[in-house]
Amino acid sequence: MKLPSTAHTRQPWRIHEFTRDFRLEDVWSFRTPGAGPEDFPEMLAAMLQGGFAPRNLPTRFLFAVRWRLGRLLGWDRDGEGLSTRVRPLRERLPAELAGTAVELPAGSPFTSMYELPDEAAREIANGTVHAVMHLGWAQGANGEYELRMAVLVKPNGPFGRFYMAFIAPFRHLVVYPALTRAWERAWRERDAGLSPRR
Known part of the structure; x- marks a missing residue:
């Protein structure tokens, strides 16, 4: 479910210290029924066990198009990324914070920044943007704990701003709803010995 920006900005997370020059693009919540304040690591483990990224056909198609365009237009060249x-x-x-970074699964386009008991941050850079995916653990309006994902971006010039505006409908109508189904299912099935559907 889409949330207002304040659902991210009002939380006492460490990410705010390092992204003042980034724009908050999206804030999304994921329901985790029965979760308590200490369950963020369990949610991260469930997401990884479920494959982290959704594998439904529309989402696979969108990402295939994106990676194909990236190869054709050079968005993902080594010289366009982190440290370049x-x-x-x-x-x-x-x-002490950098030392908490974890190794992400092979093939992940993200690099881990840090991982704490109630938040984690991953970053990515290419020819269009420098972006951060922040995952935080917070108490929702109903009193239950939930996962919140924030996307923070620094577009690479006018084209980067156009790119982010262009892909917004695809994020909101296809990618985030698919993530919601995958991650909420991963939470529900984490102890059931089930193979998460995608």
């Missing part, structure tokens, strides 16, 4: 076009945010972190 942009300085990784992880380099801004104090040592």
Whole structure:
């Protein structure tokens, strides 16, 4: 479910210290019935076990188109990424925070910045944007704990701003609803010994 920006900005998360020059693009929530304040690591583990990214046909098609365009137009060349076009945010972190970064699954386009008991951040950079996916654990309006995802971006010039505006409908109508189904199902099935459907 889409949330207002304040659902992210009013939380006392560490990410705010390092992304003041980024724009908050989206805030989305994922229901985790029965979760408590200490269950964020369990949610992250469930997401990884479920494959993290949804595998339904529309989402696979959109990502296939995106990666194909990236190859054709050079958006994903080595010179457009972290440590080349942009300085990784992880380099801004104090040592005790940078030391909590985890190894992400092979093939992930993201790099881990840090992982704490109630939040985690991953970053990515290419020819269009430098972006952060922030995952946080917060108490919702109904008193239950839920996962919140925020997307923070620094577009690469006018084209980057156009790109983010162009893909907004696809994010909101296809990608985020698919993520919602996949991640909420991963939470429900984490202890059931089921193979999460995608």
